[in-house]
Amino acid sequence: MNKYEKLREKQQEEFNSFPFVWAFNKKQFAEGMEKLGLKETDTDKIYSIGGGGYIRKTDSDKLKEMCDRHAEEMKQAIAEDTTGDGFIFDMFNYELANHEYSYTGDITYTLECLGLTEEEVNADERLLHGLKKAIRKQRR
Numbered sequence: 001m002n003k004y005e006k007l008r009e010k011q012q013e014e015f016n017s018f019p020f021v022w023a024f025n026k027k028q029f030a031e032g033m034e035k036l037g038l039k040e041t042d043t044d045k046i047y048s049i050g051g052g053g054y055i056r057k058t059d060s061d062k063l064k065e066m067c068d069r070h071a072e073e074m075k076q077a078i079a080e081d082t083t084g085d086g087f088i089f090d091m092f093n094y095e096l097a098n099h100e101y102s103y104t105g106d107i108t109y110t111l112e113c114l115g116l117t118e119e120e121v122n123a124d125e126r127l128l129h130g131l132k133k134a135i136r137k138q139r140r
Helices: 003-016 025-037 059-079 087-098 110-114 118-123 125-140
Strands: 046-050 051-055
Touching: 003 059, 003 087, 046 059, 051 059, 059 087, 087 110, 087 125, 118 125
Parallel strands: none
Antiparallel strands: 046 051
């Protein structure tokens, strides 16, 4: 497992343990509210996060803090790769494969997934080097 995968896995485990509930019908909603320690009528105590997901309002700051920390961890891991041959390469290599670059030849979805633009990559020698290296590997 590469460095990027390790960070993603760690962050995903934390995300999965966050008290979200998902409901797509009334029964699931009632069960989800119970799981959150709420009554089905306590709709004033939850936020919809879209896609059928809900959290307790009291957990909203914790969710924001977790997401902000995850973004900072990713930013820090990128910053620590001074050449583009380590974490940055692992990141691009993983996401290019994940977004089927070898079939499409398109980096758009990879960059979107990583929250990067072509301009940002082109402006940072490390990012550009890591991306080019990963593209070469994906083409083999």
